[in-house]
């Protein structure tokens with residue numbers, strides 16, 4: 001148990017540039033506190049002691065702002081940075097070395113619709129090892145987020161995510177990473193997304209704007225060509241001129 005706690009502290013020190021050392025983690029990190037409650041509550045939950053388990057997690061929520069259902073499954077070296085507003089549902093499964101930021105939900109799609117049918121049914125996401133979920137992201141439903149995938153801040157994910165894929169937007173879509181970024185994806189990236197990634201919706205918007213500009217230029221060229229043709233058609237032709245007009249134009253006459 002102590003080995004696991006030491007590894008968790010080490011994981012936090014490695015993943016948070018704001019931390020000064022292990023003592024700071026122990027006294028000032030809600031992630032560390034809530035996980036101590038969770039490990040014991042989960043132990044109680046597995047032994048059928050539902051109410052004490054839930055009560056303990058409620059206590060933890062008051063102190064940390066993090067709500068974890070005691071039935072959730074959480075791996076080693078889990079870290080919730082900042083913490084406030086995180087909700088982790090009963091059927092959520094989280095691998096090792098996962099990082100979440102504040103405001104993340106690992107929840108159901110429609111918990112209040114046909115709730116009776118959803119009891120004891122897998123309705124919350126599964127996160128693979130090394131997943132990073134940015135602040136405010138919502139991961140909904142019994143979907144699988146593959147190992148080392150990253151979810152950008154405020155994204156809404158309702159479909160499975162491939163391993164090593166970065167998702168952004170609402171609804172979330174994968175972003176295209178350069179080879180260098182893809183190679184570096186195993187390294188920890190604070191807040192889940194490199195800053196130089198393009199939002200796919202913004203890229204799509206830029207492409208549409210470019211196409212509209214191109215079409216406008218072609219339309220304008222076509223209009224110019226039609227106007228020039230009209231002018232030529234309206235101009236008097238030398239062949240259609242009257243003979244006396246031609247005679248007037250002859251030099252010396």
Ligand SMILES: CC(C)(COP(=O)(O)OP(=O)(O)OC[C@H]1O[C@@H](n2cnc3c(N)ncnc32)[C@H](O)[C@@H]1OP(=O)(O)O)[C@@H](O)C(=O)NCCC(=O)NCCS
Pocket residue numbers: 087089105106107108109110111140156158170171172
């Ligand atoms: C909006 C919502 C009710 C739709 O549920 P649903 O009817 O099952 O919808 P689906 O999963 O079939 O998705 C339909 C489409 O809407 C998109 N979508 C789903 N939820 C979305 C959301 N919140 N914002 C934007 N788009 C969303 C899906 O990506 C999908 O798009 P696609 O057809 O292009 O793939 C649900 O996704 C949602 O947001 N629920 C909130 C649940 C919540 O707050 N849970 C917390 C519990 S602790």
